[in-house]
Amino acid sequence: MIAFENVAYNYGGGELLSEVNLRLAPGSFHFLTGPSGSGKSTFLKLSYAELQPTAGRVTIFDREVRSLTRDDVAMTRRRVGVVHQDCQFLDHLPLAANVTLPLTVAGRNSDPRDLSDLLGWVGLGHLGDAKPPSLSGGERQRAALARAIIMGPDVILADEPTGNVDWEMSLRLLTLLVELNKMGKTILVATHDLNLIRQAKSQVAARVLRIKNRRIQLAGADL
Amino acid sequence: MNALKSLLTPDRQAARVVPPTGFTAQLTLFTSAAMAFLAVFALALSLASGRLADRWSSALAGTATIRISAPAEQMDTQVAAVLALLGTTPGVASARALDQAEQRALLEPWFGPDLPVDALPLPRLIELTEGNPGYDGEGLRQRLLAEAPGAVLDDHTRWRRPLAVAASRLRLLGLVSIILIAGATGAMITLAANAALSANLPVIKVLRLVGAKDSYIVRAFVRRFTLRALSGAAIGTVLAMIGVAILPRADDAGGFLTGLGFQGFGWLLPLLLPPLAGVVAFAATRIAAFRTLKGLT
Numbered sequence: 251m252i253a254f255e256n257v258a259y260n261y262g263g264g265e266l267l268s269e270v271n272l273r274l275a276p277g278s279f280h281f282l283t284g285p286s287g288s289g290k291s292t293f294l295k296l297s298y299a300e301l302q303p304t305a306g307r308v309t310i311f312d313r314e315v316r317s318l319t320r321d322d323v324a325m326t327r328r329r330v331g332v333v334h335q336d337c338q339f340l341d342h343l344p345l346a347a348n349v350t351l352p353l354t355v356a357g358r359n360s361d362p363r364d365l366s367d368l369l370g371w372v373g374l375g376h377l378g379d380a381k382p383p384s385l386s387g388g389e390r391q392r393a394a395l396a397r398a399i400i401m402g403p404d405v406i407l408a409d410e411p412t413g414n415v416d417w418e419m420s421l422r423l424l425t426l427l428v429e430l431n432k433m434g435k436t437i438l439v440a441t442h443d444l445n446l447i448r449q450a451k452s453q454v455a456a457r458v459l460r461i462k463n464r465r466i467q468l469a470g471a472d473l
Numbered sequence: 474m475n476a477l478k479s480l481l482t483p484d485r486q487a488a489r490v491v492p493p494t495g496f497t498a499q500l501t502l503f504t505s506a507a508m509a510f511l512a513v514f515a516l517a518l519s520l521a522s523g524r525l526a527d528r529w530s531s532a533l534a535g536t537a538t539i540r541i542s543a544p545a546e547q548m549d550t551q552v553a554a555v556l557a558l559l560g561t562t563p564g565v566a567s568a569r570a571l572d573q574a575e576q577r578a579l580l581e582p583w584f585g586p587d588l589p590v591d592a593l594p595l596p597r598l599i600e601l602t603e604g605n606p607g608y609d610g611e612g613l614r615q616r617l618l619a620e621a622p623g624a625v626l627d628d629h630t631r632w633r634r635p636l637a638v639a640a641s642r643l644r645l646l647g648l649v650s651i652i653l654i655a656g657a658t659g660a661m662i663t664l665a666a667n668a669a670l671s672a673n674l675p676v677i678k679v680l681r682l683v684g685a686k687d688s689y690i691v692r693a694f695v696r697r698f699t700l701r702a703l704s705g706a707a708i709g710t711v712l713a714m715i716g717v718a719i720l721p722r723a724d725d726a727g728g729f730l731t732g733l734g735f736q737g738f739g740w741l742l743p744l745l746l747p748p749l750a751g752v753v754a755f756a757a758t759r760i761a762a763f764r765t766l767k768g769l770t
């Protein structure tokens with residue numbers, strides 16, 4: 251689905267990531283860990299074409315990112331659900347409209363029942379009419395997850411989706427991701443939460459990637 | 474063409490995803506209205522001076538007369554001399570002496586049909602038609618003085634020539650003003666659109682992140698600014714047309730100022746201004762929006 255070949259990236263300063271070689275196979279479940287500032291979010295941005303690698307090749311759905319036109323990038327993003335770390339919303343629209351925004355910009359209608367099911371699952375059923383600025387950090391994260399999956403994407407990339415929620419809600423969100431994975435979706439979750447990873451490993455064959463010395467390695471069973 | 478069609482099909486969703494931009498909206502509306510107002514007057518000025526230029530130019534193309542007053546026995550020789558002289562004057566297309574019947578017809582309105590023309594010591598008239606380029610009036614006067622002392626050149630329409638030139642310049646200036654107004658409108662809408670675009674940069678980024686195509690985002694802005702420019706210009710045009718319509722009328726002899734207005738189909742011309750403003754806004758916003766998007770992934 252998404253493949254990195256000898257990828258390097260820097261924001262203009264020193265190299266942040268280098269010699270990244272990895273493939274996210276269809277239907278796989280990965281966690282991405284690493285210290286704060288090690289480049290987890292950067293890696294995700296490379297994976298949905300917000301950034302282009304400074305060296306090497308990133309391939310999304312068998313197409314090299316550099317060869318994509320702007321419209322191709324838009325079409326690619328409709329197939330990749332992203333939970334951004336900073337949960338970006340349109341503050342003037344109610345939460346429900348924000349969650350269905352990917353459908354709106356794709357010119358598709360949203361089924362109200364699907365929407366209320368989804369909002370109910372992430373525990374936001376009662377907040378559909380609230381404006382994003384009035385929501386708590388955890389509520390925003392859950393809304394971001396709902397927005398990421400409403401299009402039924404093939405790939406879900408989540409950047410700290412449980413950073414601001416309690417353990418119970420974390421498990422709930424994890425279960426949602428595991429269910430989606432069982433439906434065949436490819437999933438990558440960047441997180442600091444080792445407990446969450448352990449919990450997931452009991453439910454699904456998840457692999458753990460770790461950023462260390464600018465490289466991304468597969469972590470062993472030790473964690 | 475497609476872009477134009479999508480402009481006309483209402484898309485409330487696309488309009489809603491970009492938050493309303495109150496102040497820029499009013500500014501665009503006001504600017505378009507003011508510019509259209511000015512453009513209507515520039516158009517009226519241009520049309521009026523055009524009419525004036527045409528009228529005065531056609532008067533110039535008319536004829537001049539040479540009046541010969543001489544003792545009866547010299548009359549025929551002087552007429553022949555003047556005709557010969559005119560035949561060799563550059564810039565004179567043709568010349569002929571009026572016969573007695575024609576002279577009588579000229580005098581009839583004043584003296585009635587029974588005037589004994591033969592018995593009166595009337596001057597003879599020679600009508601000359603100016604060529605293109607025209608003749609040198611002062612030179613002709615000098616030569617007439619030498620060859621036929623009783624001949625007087627009356628070229629009363631010639632003083633209008635500089636006025637006719639001025640009038641057509643004025644027409645040109647009016648048209649240039651309209652072009653400048655269109656350019657200024659484009660510039661101001663570009664500024665307003667750029668302000669709206671940068672104020673909404675976070676919104677645009679989110680839209681891109683959730684998979685919006687450039688054309689979708691551009692449409693939301695273009696639609697807004699085009700409709701605003703269109704309605705602003707419509708208001709300005711209507712107000713200015715009312716202003717022109719209630720200018721006092723005068724007959725043809727009236728001066729230039731009272732002639733400042735639209736005539737006949739001329740009233741339809743200002744109606745082109747709102748669509749023109751719409752097209753200008755459409756292009757300006759589209760260019761500005763695509764340029765902004767180019768900097769985003």
Ligand SMILES: Nc1ncnc2c1ncn2[C@@H]1O[C@H](COP(=O)(O)OP(=O)(O)OP(=O)(O)O)[C@@H](O)[C@H]1O
Nearest residue numbers: 261262266284285286287288289290291292293335
């Ligand atoms: N737009 C940018 N311009 C310059 N430097 C940047 C930019 N974005 C991130 N960085 C830097 O790149 C490094 C990696 O950032 P990144 O956000 O990928 O880290 P992260 O692993 O996601 O961290 P965290 O766990 O805190 O979210 C950081 O040192 C950050 O300061």
Ligand SMILES: [Mg+2]
Nearest residue numbers: 290291335409
């Ligand atoms: Mg991060």
